[in-house]
Amino acid sequence: MGAFQGSITYSKFHIQGELGDNYASGFVRRIRNRVFEPLSPDDESDRRWGWCSIQDPFDLDLDSEKIFFNSYLNLGMRIDRWAVPKPLIKANMAQAERAILEKKGRERLGRKEREELKIMVIRKLRRQLLPTMKVIDLSWNLQTGVVRFWSRSTKLVDTMQDFFDKTFSLKLLPHSAYTIAVRAGTSEKDMKRFETLEPAVFHAAVE
Numbered sequence: 001m002g003a004f005q006g007s008i009t010y011s012k013f014h015i016q017g018e019l020g021d022n023y024a025s026g027f028v029r030r031i032r033n034r035v036f037e038p039l040s041p042d043d044e045s046d047r048r049w050g051w052c053s054i055q056d057p058f059d060l061d062l063d064s065e066k067i068f069f070n071s072y073l074n075l076g077m078r079i080d081r082w083a084v085p086k087p088l089i090k091a092n093m094a095q096a097e098r099a100i101l102e103k104k105g106r107e108r109l110g111r112k113e114r115e116e117l118k119i120m121v122i123r124k125l126r127r128q129l130l131p132t133m134k135v136i137d138l139s140w141n142l143q144t145g146v147v148r149f150w151s152r153s154t155k156l157v158d159t160m161q162d163f164f165d166k167t168f169s170l171k172l173l174p175h176s177a178y179t180i181a182v183r184a185g186t187s188e189k190d191m192k193r194f195e196t197l198e199p200a201v202f203h204a205a206v207e
Contacts, residue, residue: 011157012175015145027073027168028064034167035060036078041126047081049159051167057135073140077149077160080131084122092121136160147172 020026036050053059053066054074067073096117097109109117137150138160149160161172 009152010148010150011152013147013149013161013172014175015140015147016171016173017169019142024064024068028062028067030167031062031067031075034163035062036080039080039082039131041082041123043082047079049077049079049163052076052078052135054137054139057133071141071143073142075138076135077138077163079134079136079156079159081134082122082126082129083132084125084129088125089118089122092125093118096121138164146175 031051034050036052037048039048050060051062052075053062054076055066057076057078059066067075093114097114100109100117101107136156138147140147147164149157151157151160164170164172
C-alpha cells in the first residue's frame with residue numbers, strides 16, 4: 001500500500017550518511033541479500049520480512065530496473081505471518097492428546113510432551129493454511145535523501161528502520177524541525193535553542 005495507490009499517509013525520514021561512489025550496484029547487491037524469503041510451516045518464527053518489488057509482492061527477483069525509477073529507489077517491505085487461530089490449535093491439541101493417551105494407555109502427558117505435541121500440531125495446521133501478507137511501500141529520493149514509508153504504525157516503522165540500517169548501513173532520522181534545521185546548515189549556537197523548546201497548544205481546551 002502507498003506509493004502508487006491506496007493510503008496517502010506515510011512516515012518521513014532523512015538519510016544520515018553518505019552514499020559513496022557507484023552506490024547503485026552496491027545497493028542492488030545489498031537488497032538482493034535481504035530479499036523476502038517465503039515462510040515455511042517448519043519455521044520456529046511465526047513471521048518474516050524482506051524486500052520485494054514495489055509493483056508486485058511476489059516478484060522477488062530484484063534488479064536495478066525494478067528498484068530504481070529516475071532519482072528514486074522504490075521497494076516494498078513484505079511481511080508474512082502465520083496466523084493460526086487459537087481455538088483451532090486448542091481443538092486439534094485436545095484431539096491429538098486424546099489419541100496419544102489412548103494409544104499409550106496413559107492418563108496425561110508431561111509438560112515437555114505437550115510442548116512437543118503443540119509444535120507438531122501447529123506445523124500440521126500451517127500446512128493447511130496460507131500465511132497472511134502485508135506489504136508497505138518505501139520510496140527514497142536519492143537526490144534529496146528523503147525516505148517515505150507508507151505506514152504510521154510505531155512497530156512497523158521501528159522494524160523498517162532497523163531493517164533499512166542492516167540493508168544499507170545508513171541511519172534514518174525521523175522528519176522533524178530539528179532534522180530540517182540540521183540539513184539547512186543551522187549554526188551550533190542556534191541549534192541549542194531547540195533544547196529549550198516546549199510543545200505549544202494551538203486549540204482551546206474543551207471543558
